[in-house]
Amino acid sequence: MKQKIIETIESYDQIIIHRHVRPDPDALGAQAGLAQLIKEHYPEKNVYTVGDEEASLQFINKMDEIKDEQFSGALIIICDTANTERISDERYVKGDKIIKIDHHPNEDPYGDVIWVDTSASSVSEMIYELFETWQELKGMQMTKEVARSLFVGIVGDTGRFRYPNTTERTFRYAAELMKQPFSPVELYEKMENKSLNMARLEGYILNNFKYLENGVGTINLSNDLLQxxxxxxxxxxxxxxxxxxxxxxxxxxxxxxxxxxLIRVRLRSKGPTINGLAQNFNGGGHPLAAGASVHSWEEAKLVLNELQQICKNHKV
Structure with a gap:
């Protein structure tokens, strides 16, 4: 599949790379890392990254502004996006062919070429694997900017290598990336910088979250509170x-x-499987990290009740 993706990329002169809405470091790192790989080794190709901007993460990559007609005949690559509803920039449908690269369960198998690896810590890790194949086939070399993007994506989705999705493979790829002359310390600082308002909201959360039966924690953040x-x-x-x-x-x-x-639902777990719950409420994700959306606080209570039942039934 990796070789097929490489061959497909080589056959197009116009390439547009997407990822999911409300991007996180992995979505942006994978998107930017792949775009940089292609640009540096195929300078004759036009390569663009598109999607909504996240101001706090623009140190990873800034999006390109392109016209509708530029999608005509283009290869579309979509990173870190499990289903079509979450693809940022709906103009992807105007392209000629779609490649899906993702590490979430493949419940929406969209695209003409699909590479899904749920064992990968991140899509940034998958892009590094793609690079290794590219290196074997074409002699491609890693560069500082590509390494920086992929490293920040891996760090983001593994929680600094603390989450259960971190494997020996993850550490090996991170070690290879760190051979390039970027500063991991600088990246950590940029990822963890928070405004005074964010620090105060964090204090509010610690003072007001609820700890319920069966080991469930919850907090409601209304729009009025955020304002x-x-x-x-x-x-x-x-x-x-x-x-x-x-x-x-x-x-x-x-x-x-x-x-x-609309109420965004952010689910996290230390053991109980929660992505099935997210799917019941217009969402999805990983077994231990998922997201959904509901349309009222009454519906939010249903999510919370189901989460409590899941935790009650969970056997360690």
Whole structure:
């Protein structure tokens, strides 16, 4: 499959790379790393990255602004996006062919070429694997900018190598990337920088989250509250692990209300499988990290009730 992806990339002169809405470091790192690989080794090709911007992550990559007609006849590559509803920039449908590269369960097998590896810590890790194949076939060399992008993506999706998705393979790839002259310390600082408003909201969360029976934690962040703290829903979602180290916690859920009253559901777990719950509420994701959306606080209570039941039934 990796060789097929390489051959497909080589056959197109116009390549547009997408990822999911409300991007995280892995989505941006994989998108940027792949784009840089292609640009540096195939300078004759036009390669663009598109999607909504996340101000706090622009140190990873800034998006290109392109016209609708540039999608005509283009190869579309979509990174780190399990289903079509979450693809940022709906113009992907105007392209000629779609490649899907993802590490979430393949429940929406869209695309003409599909490479899904649920054992990978991140799509950035998968792009490094693609590079290794490219290197074997074409003699491609790693560069500082590519390494920086892929490293930040791996760090983001593994929680600095603390999450269960971290494997020996993850450490090996990270070690290879660190041979390039970028500064991991600088990246850590940029990833963890927070505004004063974010720090104060984090304090609010620690003071107000609920610890329920069966090891479930939860917090409701209304739109009015976020406006009071001067925080966007995207920024608030980054605080999902604020109380993750509380003793006895099995799983937790953040409910973050959008200005249009849609409520984003951020689910995390230390053992119980939660992506099935997310699928029941317009979402999906990994067994231990998933997201969904509901349309009322009453519906949010249904999510919380189901999460409590899942944790109750979970056997260690």
């Amino acid at each position: 009071e703290y001067g925080i966007t829903t995207s920024e608030a979602s980054k605080l999902v692990n604020t109380f993750s180290d509380v003793e006895g916690l099995k799983a937790w859920v953040f409910f973050v209300e959008e200005p249009d009253q």
